[in-house]
Amino acid sequence: MLRQAVVLVGGLGTRLGERTKTVPKPMLDVGGRPFLDTLLDELVRYGVFDEILLLAGHKAEIVETHYAAAARGSTRIIVSREPEPLGTGGALVHARDLLHDRFLLLNGDSLFDFNLLDLIMRAQGGRVHMALRDGVVGDRYGRVVLDGDVVRDFIAPGVGATGPVNAGIYVIDKSVLADITMLPASLEQDVFPGLTKSGALRGTAYRGYFIDIGIPDDFARADRELRDKLRRPAVFFDRDGVLNHDSGYTFESHRLEWIEGAREAVKAVNDAGYFAFVITNQSGVARGYYEEHHVVALHRWMADQMALIGAHVDAFEYCPDHPEGTVARYCRPSDRRKPAPGMIIDLAQRFPVDMTRSLVIGDKPSDIEAARAAGLAGHLFEGGNLEAFVRQRLIPAGQA
Secondary structure, eight states: OOOEEEEEEOOOOGGGGGGGTSSOGGGSEETTEEHHHHHHHHHHTTSOOSEEEEEEOTTHHHHHHHTTTOEETTEEEEEEEOSSOOHHHHHHHHTGGGOOSEEEEEETTEEEOSOHHHHHHHTTTOSEEEEEEOSOOSSSSOEEEEETTEEEEEEOTTSOOOSOEEEEEEEEEGGGGGGOOSSSOOIIIIIHHHHHHHTOEEEEEEOSOEEETTSHHHHHHHHHHHHHHTOBOEEEEOSBTTTBOOOSSOOOGGGOOBOTTHHHHHHHHHHTTOEEEEEEEOHHHHTTSSOHHHHHHHHHHHHHHHHTTTOOOSEEEEEOOBTTOSSGGGBSOOTTSTTSOHHHHHHHHHTTBOGGGOEEEESSHHHHHHHHHTTOEEEEOOSSOHHHHHHTTOOOTTOO
16 A cells, blocks of 8 residues: 655745745645645545655745654654755655655645545556546646546647646656656656656546645635635444444454445545544443554554555544443543544544534444434444445535
């Protein structure tokens, strides 16, 4: 599984005038915080990246200071300073010793809200796989000609062409750096044409909210709307009996048996633009059957298994407490233990959740009571294919 995201943050940002003379474009405040902070939060919620590498150039010291010894949860953040402008390809060549064999590359001045893990899943084995924006109207952007998922050509802007647009997000095999023989070098101008001729450049088109803060009008639009655009509904899944069969106090991966369509259900939630959360009572901790680190390890394993098909859970929440527990520190009532709504409320405070369109899926009355206490719709899953059950209850992105 790909574990590194690389973000280009070294551009001069000249089209934004005075704003970027003293501050790198991705570090400008958008919606009340640095745009790059928002982008990193979006990457981290996928739960698969061990490392985010920032390739800095213009005013690199600001990026270095802001992210010195930084981390987002278990994801470490590293900054590489480019000594002079070398283009997008040159920035990668300069940082080659820090790059993993395969990595996700993004521009630091744009955000495209689609399921990144779907792209990573589709990119297995290729040299470069591009994310493309579908449904873009107008002549401002160049177009990409696809044959299935093979990129056949690029068409310049302004000629009335239709088709998807390069979104500036790529899964890249490090071997591509061998194609860069002179610096400065641009991936788009100097590398991709050769990959296109050899049939080694792939692409997949997605729909979703996109913003590029590179010109004044779009910068102002992002400042107005970004926070609201990233507010999304959520599906809160119970775990045992919904995602996996309830075999009684499951804490070992070899004992976990997925419900039919469970991982696919989570991916359907991701693809529809919802948050996917897990809320699970784990009284086995309070009863001494296993410890909290076992719960965390099982959730990590589940996340890895979901990632194989392009699915992710934004957060796993569990309550280890029980009033009849045998382990003293967990022997207590808790407002996080269902049917109380504490886990739902905590998640709604940590993430920009649109509670008016969110729902809970559980297999017990206590799940439905927790939903009701949080003001959400609760849906009782009584078996069968979870993906089919979930799809009937989702509103696809853009149709809300």
